[in-house]
Structure formats: C-alpha cells, structure tokens
Amino acid sequence: MIPETRLEKRVVQTAQGDFFVTLVCGDYTHLYPGMERYGVRVSDALGHPVTQFFTNTYEYTPAMGLDAKSAAIKQADEWVEEFADHPIDMVEYFRRLHPRCLPAAEAVDVVIIQGSPRPDGNSGQVARWAASEVVRLGGTVQVIYPDDMNIHPCIGCYQCYNTGFCTFSDDMDEVFALVQRCGVLVVCAPVYSCSVPGALKVLIDRFQAYHAHRNLMGEDDTKSQAGLFFGVCGREGDANFRPLRDIATAFFATAGIPLTGSVWADGMDTKRDIRRVPGFAAEVRDCVRQALQKTEYNGED
Ligand SMILES: Cc1cc2nc3c(=O)[nH]c(=O)nc-3n(C[C@H](O)[C@H](O)[C@H](O)COP(=O)(O)O)c2cc1C
Known part of the structure; x- marks a missing residue:
C-alpha cells in the first residue's frame, strides 16, 4: 500500500455519534512524475470505515479549471454537511454499495x-x-x-x-x-x-x-x-x-x-x-x- 499523509481531520457530531471526515494525500511520484492522490475517508465513532473517495492529479487536464486537491476538499465539505444532516441515511446508502473486485478465474499455467x-x-x-x-x-x-x-x-x-x-x-x-x-x-x-x-x-x-x-x-x-x-x-x-x-x-x-x-x-x-x-x-x-x-x-x- 502507498503511504498517505493526513492533511485534515474534521469531526461531525450527530445524534448517532461522531463521524470523522479525513482528507489525505498520497505521493505517487514513483508511478508518474508529480502524481498525487487525494482522498477523503469517512469513519464512524468506532473508527470503522463508512466510505471513501479518491481523485488524482493526472485526472485533470490543464483546460479543466479544477484540480485534485480542490475536488477532494469539495467532496469533504459535502460529506460533512450530509453526514451532519442525515447520518443514518448516509451510512445505509454506503453500506449497500459493493466494492469492485476481479472475477474469480481458474488459474492456468x-x-x-x-x-x-x-x-x-x-x-x-x-x-x-x-x-x-x-x-x-x-x-x-x-x-x-x-x-x-x-x-x-x-x-x-x-x-x-x-x-x-x-x-x-x-x-x-x-x-x-x-x-x-x-x-x-x-x-x-x-x-x-x-x-x-x-x-x-x-x-x-x-x-x-x-x-x-x-x-x-x-x-x-x-x-x-x-x-x-x-x-x-x-x-x-x-x-x-x-x-x-x-x-x-x-x-x-x-x-x-x-x-x-x-x-x-x-x-x-x-x-x-x-x-x-x-x-x-x-x-x-x-x-x-x-x-x-x-x-x-x-x-x-
Ligand atoms: C493492415 C495491415 C498492416 C500491415 N502492416 C505491416 C507493416 O507495417 N509491416 C510489415 O512488415 N507487415 C505488415 N503487414 C503484414 C503482416 O504483418 C503479415 O501479413 C503477417 O504475416 C500477418 O500475420 P497473421 O497471419 O498472423 O495475421 C500488415 C498487414 C495488414 C493486414
């Protein structure tokens, strides 16, 4: 796993307990020059992951007028608001999303x-x-x-x-x-x-x-x-x-x-x-x- 630096951690206090919205950054320069991956991780009061979002600097063309860090901050802002307003709905929604994985394939030589x-x-x-x-x-x-x-x-x-x-x-x-x-x-x-x-x-x-x-x-x-x-x-x-x-x-x-x-x-x-x-x-x-x-x-x- 590529190490991440924590840039910011926000606490969202709700009637269902605290949620933590953490902004992180990983240096991917060993893969591509100057590549950075920004992420937003949401966890519950017990530290269990609820959801995450990632975006990287190579996604954004010069003409786009947006950058990875701003996009991650925007996502963090939105989740802070949404978890504060509807914590149960948000947890339920992300619980229903299935993580992607590769299909099971029989191993061949x-x-x-x-x-x-x-x-x-x-x-x-x-x-x-x-x-x-x-x-x-x-x-x-x-x-x-x-x-x-x-x-x-x-x-x-x-x-x-x-x-x-x-x-x-x-x-x-x-x-x-x-x-x-x-x-x-x-x-x-x-x-x-x-x-x-x-x-x-x-x-x-x-x-x-x-x-x-x-x-x-x-x-x-x-x-x-x-x-x-x-x-x-x-x-x-x-x-x-x-x-x-x-x-x-x-x-x-x-x-x-x-x-x-x-x-x-x-x-x-x-x-x-x-x-x-x-x-x-x-x-x-x-x-x-x-x-x-x-x-x-x-x-x-
Ligand atoms: C669209 C096309 C482009 C080709 N371009 C080249 C080429 O740039 N240089 C070359 O030496 N042969 C070229 N060939 C010839 C093929 O590499 C050759 O016919 C080869 O044996 C075809 O392989 P296959 O029998 O596995 O289909 C080209 C053939 C086609 C159909």
Whole structure:
C-alpha cells in the first residue's frame, strides 16, 4: 500500500455519534512524475470505515479549471454537511454499495494472447504451437482472442489510479484475473502499420488499469511470472520488428512481468506460411519450455 499523509481531520457530531471526515494525500511520484492522490475517508465513532473517495492529479487536464486537491476538499465539505444532516441515511446508502473486485478465474499455467484478427493465420499457428507445448508438458493453457472480445479503449481518465480498477467493466476484468494468476503470459502478434493490430493495442492500453491495480492493491512478490512475445511481419528484415519490440517491452513492464523471450519471423509476404520457416516451431516451443521452468510450474499438477 502507498503511504498517505493526513492533511485534515474534521469531526461531525450527530445524534448517532461522531463521524470523522479525513482528507489525505498520497505521493505517487514513483508511478508518474508529480502524481498525487487525494482522498477523503469517512469513519464512524468506532473508527470503522463508512466510505471513501479518491481523485488524482493526472485526472485533470490543464483546460479543466479544477484540480485534485480542490475536488477532494469539495467532496469533504459535502460529506460533512450530509453526514451532519442525515447520518443514518448516509451510512445505509454506503453500506449497500459493493466494492469492485476481479472475477474469480481458474488459474492456468500459461495465458496466450493471440493478437491477429486472423485465427488461422501465422500468429494463430504460433499460438497453437505454444499451447500444444504447454499441454505436452502437462500444463494448462488458455488462449485469448482480443478481436472476439468486448474491450472498450482506454480513455486516459487515470481514474484507475484512484481505485485500482478501470472505469469500464468489460472482458478485461477476466483478462486481468487470468493474467494475475498465470505463470507465463505469451503475446503472439503480426506487425500492422508499424504497430500491432487494433484490438490487441486496445487490450494493451487497458493494462494501465492492471498497473494501477498492482500498485494500489499491493503486489504478490512471491509469484514468479515470465513473459514471451512472438512476432511475424510481411516485409523482409528485422528492423520491421523495432516498434513491436518497444511495444512488448512497454507492455510487459506495465504488467509487471519480466519479458524473458521472443521469437520473430519476417518476410511472411513472400514466405506466406510460418510452418515452412525452418526451426521456427522448435524455437517457439523451446521458449515456452524455458519460460515455464522460470516460473513455479513444476509439471506435476
Ligand atoms: C493492415 C495491415 C498492416 C500491415 N502492416 C505491416 C507493416 O507495417 N509491416 C510489415 O512488415 N507487415 C505488415 N503487414 C503484414 C503482416 O504483418 C503479415 O501479413 C503477417 O504475416 C500477418 O500475420 P497473421 O497471419 O498472423 O495475421 C500488415 C498487414 C495488414 C493486414
């Protein structure tokens, strides 16, 4: 948990006992330069939490004319008034709100994100080699197809750094739940316009909320994970993969998973079929095997 400084504590005296409205600030500079999270925490006379509100400096664009600290003070002012006037209603209202959490997902050893919209294309074939190697070794695997999923693009609201959750609740919840518990995360992707295909890019951007979740909720330091990236492209030459290498580095850093291996196949416009690229399948399988060895997977479950 990121430490907080208490800026102010107000006492609201009511017939139902005292309530405390506390204004806090956390320094998030280690996540983003100058990022601060302001919060308002309400607790009852026994110190039990009743509700809380958070807002951070990155939520506010220069044109907005509002800032995080003022917004938090405004929320504190409102709650002081509302708890003074209707303490029972307020407690009852917040008691009925359910906190957000990630869905329960069965843990799998390997999660593969197949980023090409073509299920039977070259990336699809690479994903099948990777998956079959996991099964051969006695592991469990789940393949994710971003193109078939309901994933809203990131809107850059930065509200995930308030709560640890994205403002959108869609298929990414399940992706996060799976990634959180897997040993190896694999991404298979073609180069599209010097980047990755759109649906995969949307999924990658949404990992910002996973970064927020890990940092706000506390990381599981005992878990060892490994990341792999397998890329294909149409043109000849390794230079065509430069953008994908950068994307892979940024993505796995955001996910908090070390990128431990990658395999690349260029020139697919002329070679056409990845199955005819000598040694590629073996390289993919080796990579998967080595990555599994780096995690806690021992092949006995
Ligand atoms: C919209 C689009 C954009 C592409 N852009 C590039 C590119 O910038 N550089 C490149 O080398 N290949 C590019 N390609 C070629 C693909 O990377 C290549 O066909 C790849 O093998 C497709 O992978 P898949 O079979 O997994 O779908 C592009 C293909 C498409 C459809």
